[in-house]
Amino acid sequence: MNDYPILYSFRRCPYAIRARMALAYASVPVELREVLLKDKPRPMLEASPKGTVPVLILNDGSVIDESIDVMHWALNQNDPEHWVTEKSSHDRDALVTENDGSFKTCLDRYKYADRHPEHPAHHYREEACRFLQELESRLADSPWLSGKEKGFADIAVFPFIRQFAGVDRAWFDQSPYPHLRHWLNDLLGHPLFQAVMAKHTPWKPGQARVVFPGSQ
Structure with a gap:
């Protein structure tokens, strides 16, 4: 079992941006996997066959593949400024x-x-x-x-x-x-937007993981 949820993302996608911003705001660490939309990794497509980002795979194996749902999930973990009322x-x-x-x-x-x-x-x-x-x-x-x-x-x-x-x-x-x-x-x-727009090389199996937000 992975010790962090896995987030498949694409840096410039507006849906992925808002998901990353919510995760960063909530200080919920995930393993970030940057993808190329023209060359989507097989594990992402197996988790979410529709092939869009973001895709969040939780530790129990459940999948959240709608950005608004990722935002709600993140804020359910932690919402320090009460974004959701x-x-x-x-x-x-x-x-x-x-x-x-x-x-x-x-x-x-x-x-x-x-x-x-x-x-x-x-x-x-x-x-x-x-x-x-x-x-x-x-x-x-x-x-x-x-x-x-x-x-x-x-x-x-x-x-x-x-x-x-x-x-x-x-x-x-x-x-x-x-x-x-x-x-x-x-x-x-x-600063929240600046933090989520850091550039990462596209993910490939076996490479060193990227923990977002921050590093571990």
Whole structure:
């Protein structure tokens, strides 16, 4: 039996980023296995045949292969700043559902507009801006999506806004979303994000393990 849960991850994947951020925040050590999405390791596919990251294999052999579920699992182990509260659960879940649903669809079409020639890239960007405006309105009233303190929704949504901003940073930097830009920049500079973005070589069987967060 492995003494740490095993996490298959890909550094730039927004789903994997939010899972790693939750694990790091909760100070839950895992054996990190960085993968190449074009060459997924067999043990990962055996654990989760759908072939997406993150994949968390617990010590008892059970598998968690949805990023939101990994976040919940990590925070169930330790939630020192109370990111998850019953009071905010309905609002939080609705926001994350919109992020992972309609916004993610628009984001993918915007980022890979050449694969969706039915419309130009700016059409998909304009559709995505409906969600950006919702976030902007929230952030005009409080510094975080969760209120006065950052919480679950901020970490769940942040990697996707980071990806959106990176498609055309010049456009994003002059877009009518100043509160959203400030929020994004705060999280980009946060030590928690910096810690989870360390680069690792792709995992291969037999190599020295990487314990995340930190080293053992």
